Amino acid sequence: MSTTSRIAHFTTPSFVPRAPFDDPGADVILRSSDGIDFHVYRVVLSLASPFFKEMFTLPQPPSEPDVPTIPMAESAVVLDRTLRFWYPGAEPIAMPTLDELRDNFEYLIARYDMQFIVPFAKRQLRAHVQEHPVAVFAISCRYEWKDLAREAAKRSLSVPIRDVCDSPRPPHLNDITADTFHSLLLYHSQCARVATVPTSTLEWINRSDETPGANCTVGGGHSCPHDDRIWNYANAPGRPLVAWFAGHLKRLNATLANSPLARLDSPEVLTLAVKQMAACPFCKTNGFERLAKFTVALQAKIDRDIDSVELELNF
Ligand SMILES: [Zn+2]
Structure with a gap:
């Protein structure tokens, strides 16, 4: 190149x-x-x-x-x-842009071999990882900075980078080979597979009085309908689930399939579940607190499981 x-x-x-x-x-x-x-x-x-x-x-x-x-x-x-x-x-120069940084690195590191700037260069590049994770991944791979490449790859899990039709082309992709980009997509896909498991089954968590919708007595086709499916908990197989919570799990599942580390506590994610929960006289008294607690546990579970997925870097 x-x-x-x-x-x-x-x-x-x-x-x-x-x-x-x-x-x-x-x-x-x-x-x-x-x-x-x-x-x-x-x-x-x-x-x-x-x-x-x-x-x-x-x-x-x-x-x-x-x-x-x-x-x-x-x-x-x-x-x-x-x-x-x-x-x-x-x-x-205050706050260099990503393009300016990339050019600086090319002159200073690639052309003039100034290796001493690498720690500072990585700190500057890291400042862009939230907004441009794929570009930071690509530039990090260009200079074989594995630690920052892995950090950027993990950050990319918060956005649907595999949805190439509806996403703008990330800058600096031509810094990496197709093989390296495939490694990133494979990692993203494997993390999505892992992240969607805890919203398709509840076998990873115990059922308790704190479970969203647990002990709701208004079910059975009244104001708090239940899901058609029977759900298994770690300590309680074959339990029904209130429909608003089951629907929330299905929407989370769809979100996580595209963005495995999407924020699960944002208003966009929670609003519909909270509205539906509020229609039930029982669930509305404690549903939000239970849902918030469940969301924290779910996010921690996904974080742990994603940490077990390896990103392969061939350099
Ligand atoms: Zn209810």
Whole structure:
């Protein structure tokens, strides 16, 4: 995969480098592709990058001026942004976008081999994992950051990434191979299989007086109808279930099939169950508290079970 063809270049004829890149005491000049000079110290570049270290160890021709100029492939805007990412004393650009980060990594890590920035780079990238989990996964795989790739993959379980028809294409997918993307989809699918089990059976939880709808005495076709199916609990096989709770489990099941770590306590998820529960004189007195308690137990069960699913990364 080409690493340079993806990088954006800008023309900035009026760009004026700010401190510390205007230091007249600096001993080397980096000249951007659009002709702007950045004054820097070669010892700093040498410590940061094996690329520059090797360059400065080469014998210099006698005609070389005291302050040599190194032509750079990057534009002034890009050079300023990438230098500010790590150069001592430089004020960094606040909150770089995902695209800017990706470009920074490509210049600093892939091109100039600045491995020391990796911990900071990962922290910056992690700030985008909530909003762009698949993109963060892809970029992490590009640099073989397994820990962040796994974190991003887990975060992707909160969104229906397998629903490719109705979802926008995640950025930076071309950073990974089809094989790696398949691993992510397989993980997502296996987690969905695991996450939907506790809403299709209640055999993982004991039935008690705290169970939603338990001991509702208004059933039997009156104001609190019951589900057609008989449900098994861990300690109580063959029990009926009030219809509003059974319906809630079915809707949760459908949600979890697409998004295995969807939030189960959001108003969108709970509203219909609460409305239906309120129609029953018995369930409405305690149903919400019982449902909230059940939701906490269900979420914990799903979290535990998903932790047993392995994401295969071939790097
Ligand atoms: Zn009821």
